[in-house]
Amino acid sequence: MQLSDYEAFPTQLPVVVEDELFLYPFMISPIFLSNQKDIDAATMAMENNSLLFVTSSISGKEGERGFDAMYKVGVVGSIMRKVHLPDGRVKILFQGLSRAKIVEAVEGEINEAMIDTVELEPYNELKTNALMDILRGKIKKLSSLNSNIPADLLRTIEENDEPNRIADLVSSMLKLDKEVAYKLYIELNIEKRLLALIDVITSEIEAAKIQKEIRTKVHSKIEQTNKEYFLKEQLKEIQHELGIDTQREEEISNFREKIEALKPHMHEDAFKEISKQLERFARMHPESADANVLQTYLEWVLDLPFGKFTKQNLSVEKVAQELDKDHYSLEKPKERIVEFFSVRELASLRGLKQKETNGAILCFAGPPGVGKTSLANSIATALGRPLVRIALGGLEDVNELRGHRRTYVGAMPGRLVQGLIEGKSMDPVIVLDEIDKVGRSMRGDPTAALLEILDPEQNVKYRDYYLNFNIDLSKAIFIATANEVGRIPAPLRDRMEFIGLNSYTPREKFEIARRYLIPQETKKHALRTSEVSISDKALKVLISDYTREAGVRNLRRRIADLMRKSARRLLEDRSLNKISITKKNLEKFTDKKVFEISPVHPEPQVGVVNGLAWTAVGGDVLTVEAIKIKGKGGLQLTGKLGDVMKESVRIAHSVVKILIDEHKLPISPSIIPHTINEKEERIELDASEVYKRYDLHIHVPEGATPKDGPSAGIAMVSAIASVLSEKKIDNKIAMTGEVTLTGNVLPIGGLKEKLIAAYTAGVKRALIPLKNYERDMDEIPEEVIDAVKIIPVKTIDDVLKEIFVD
Structure with a gap:
């Protein structure tokens, strides 16, 4: 079909825009139409038996059908066939006839335009033929590198002498980018067009060479890999037939790779020891008894986080914020923790070595449940370090800390090394929990191992028996916790700085x-x-x-x-x-009440006094009772008292005797025993006869509970003085303090807990040693000070002035 069969150009024709293909005049190509404008344009061309103008959309404007979204030069041709597809699209078979261009656009429901053919410029035949020979040579070279170029297309290029037709064929074969193809297509000078094509093909040849080289290398590598795979599989099969285990070789290879990877981060002695054990393992028969021991050893040591440290910088401000966020009250402990880390941050800022600034190890001491471990958690969170908790309660075997020697199956590293593996870092926060409950047995003394662990001078080269090489623990932060400081061995206490966490007041709770x-x-x-x-x-x-x-x-x-x-x-x-829980319906939600501290007796009594005691779970009010029985001045003690309290009672008894003898404790004549002589005359005896003629029975209730401590002296003196003088003691008064034989009152510990207990029990006045009043009052909560009158006493005379009621 020829253009001459249709109307003369220029003429108005319907326009179709193709988004994907770039068409050339010689092509017969199927075109799939989904845009309604394109479908209407194709329908119009079929109905009017007219030509159709097909052009490409401009890059980036695919899907648009305005004239500003399409190239102005395209192909004019006829529709050979038109088919409606089930998905709503229309397929046309389009035959290109000639280059054409849009002369004038006609906007409407159907894109139409005045179309005119494009006239090509005349060319120099000799020069053009020379360029075509070069182009054919380049095409042949490209086809030798690229198998996708069809052979019949090569023959057409060889046999055809029309330069514009050959240029179109080559352009379609190269699958050029739409913009590049359009620039070549609109070039009317054939010589320029052929030169541009030669440049493009030259670039394609270079790219094809590189691709071929890469494919060759990849193919060779794949062949080598396949060859190795098949050889290894054959070797495995042969070894299987011979009964040789290949998995062991893979494990040894993996061990070697891990050791090489960790070598820059471990000390030379560690590398030597691990390499030595690996070589032993490699030479050893897999069925031998030591093979499993060595394999377990290698697995443990290669799990150690050599060279792994947290990257977060130490910030005192962040530590303080985290402590305030997680804990209410505890002002002094929090202040001391911040001071501890202030030294470390300052040393870090000034480039000092940590060894030069390492102070004592922090130890949080206090009753259960007051927040010792949670403080350590907050510190670890603020520092961005993992927390490792090592429970020492009941630990008796030193090998639990030091590690077991590799002389038997089941040996394993100590808890510290396991903690480093668990924390996946060489600088975790390690909490040594319940350090006061470490035991001692025939299997060694764990506290001796703790001395090395907590000493900054020694833990730089800490040796675990299982590892058999030194590791550096100096980067870790150790925090210990304890309930009773007195149970920690003295050498270990010397390495620690204790931060006391006392009982909470009801308001704080x-x-x-x-x-x-x-x-x-x-x-x-x-x-x-x-x-x-x-x-x-x-x-x-x-x-x-x-x-x-x-x-x-x-x-x-x-x-x-x-x-x-x-x-x-x-x-x-x-x-x-x-659900609202109030004071009225609380019993429906809870079990029976538990009274920790019983209220004081409602009435003053003779020989009954309130003593203040410290326990591992806080303060307590202990009632001390005394009675006198006719006897010979004996002393009986009940209530399961410890040795220290028994001594306190004996001292108190002696002190009261002195007070009576010196007439500092008046005794009513009616109380003093008397005798009758032979003439039946009544003879009054000295006041000292009161303690000679009466036995005393001292009792502290709740006899099944052991009681001991150096702070019951003045309470015992008060009870004995009351029962011998028959004077009642104020039921709203409580006291704590030890007494000497000369009547001086000695300071005591645990004052805060004791006064909180007094406050809870409803005590109105509390007697405490003068030295405690001078140094410890800043620790007492304000609500306790407001509710309880705290009276300092220096001697037993000061005590007797306060306790009796008329």
């Missing part, structure tokens, strides 16, 4: 419960804050009547009880939206 415990337990029990509420009064009763502790651990359990019962009620009664 209330704030901790409100801020931390209730929100945490609400979340743990899948409840929303809007579903459960605990009134302030109910919470105060829960603290005062249902918990028995210095800390808040039992309080947390009680709150958890409330949450569990609340969750159950919400499930059983779906109509409930909220």
Whole structure:
């Protein structure tokens, strides 16, 4: 079909835009139409038996059908066939006839335009033929490198002498970018067009060479890999037939790779020891007894985090923020922790070595549940370091810390090395929990090993028996916890700085419960804050009547009880939206009350005095009772008293005798025993006869509970003085302090816990040693000071002036 069969140009023709293909005049190509304008244009051409103008969309404007989104030069041709597809598209078979261009656009429902053919420029035949020969040579070379070029296309190029036709064929074969193809297509000068094509083909040849080289290398590598694979598989099969285990060789190879990777981060002695054991393992028969021991050893040591340290810089400000965020009260402990890390940060800023600034190891000492371990957690979080907890309670075997020697199956490294592996870092925060409960047995003394671990001068080269090489523990931060400092061996105590965490006051417990415990337990029990509420009064009763502790651990359990019962009620009664726990309905949610500290006796009594004691779970009020029985001045003690308290009673007895003899403790004549002579005359005896003619029985109730401590002296003196003088002691007074034979009152420890116990029991006045009053009053909570009158006493005379009532 020829153009002459249609109307003369220029003429108005429908326009179709192709988004994917770039068409040339000689091509017969299927075109798939999905845009309605294109479909209408093709339909119009078929119905009118007219030509169709096909052009390409401009790059980046695919899908648009405006004249500004299409190239102005394209192909004019006819539609040979038109088919409607099931998916709504239309397929046409288009035959290109000639280059054409848009002369004038006609906008409408169907894209139409005045189309005119494009006249090519005349050319120099001799020069053009020379360029075509070069082009054919380049094409042949490209076809030798690229197998995708069809052979019939090469023949057409060889046999055809029309330069524009050959240029179109080559352009279509190269699959050029749309913009590049269009620039070549609109070039009317054939010589320029052929030169541009030669440049493009030259670039294609270079790219094809590189691709072929890469393919050759890849193919060779694949062949080599396949060859090695098949050889290895054959070797495995042969070894299997011979009964040789190949898995062991792979393990040894993996061990070697790990050792080489860790070599830059470990000391030379460590590398030598591990390499030596690996070589032994490689030479050893896999069935031998030592093979498993060595394999376990290699697995342990290669799990050590050699060279791994946390990257976060030390920030005192962040430590302080984290401590305040996680803990209410505890002002002095938090201040001391911040000071400890201030030294480290300052040393780091000034480039000092850590060894030069290492101070004592921190040890948090205090009753259970007051936040010792949680403080360590906050420190680890603030420093961005992993936390490793090593429980030392009941530890008797030194090998648990030092590691077991590799002389038997089941040997393993010590807990410190295991902690480093667990923390995956060489500078974790290591918490030595319950360091006061380390035992000692025939298997060694673990505290001796702890001396090396906690000494900054020695732990740089800490040797674990299992590893058999030195590791550096100096980068780790050690924090110990203890309930009773006195149970820690003296050499170990010398390496520590103790931060005391005392009992919480009821107000502090209330704030901790409100801020931390209730929100945490609400979340743990899948409840929303809007579903459960605990009134302030109910919470105060829960603290005062249902918990028995210095800390808040039992309080947390009680709150958890409330949450569990609340969750159950919400499930059983779906109509409930909220459960309110008040002082009135608290008993429905909890068990019976537990009174930690009984209220003081309601009335003053003779021989009954309130003593203040310190226990591992906080302070307590101990009632000391004394009675006199006719006898010979004997002394009987009950209540399971310890040796120290027994001595206190004997000292107190002697002190009271001196007070009576010196007439500092008046004795009523009616109390003094008398005798009758032979003439039946009544003879009054000296006041000292009161303690000679009466036996005393001293008792501290709750006899099944062991009691001991150096702070019951003045309470014992008061009880004995009261019973011998028959004077009543104020029931609202409590006391603590040790007494000497000369009547001086000695200072005591645990003052804060004791005064909190007095406050809880309803005591109005408390007698304490003068030295404690001078140095320890800043530790006493304000609410205790406001409620209890604290009276300092220096001698036993000061005590006797305060205790008796008329």
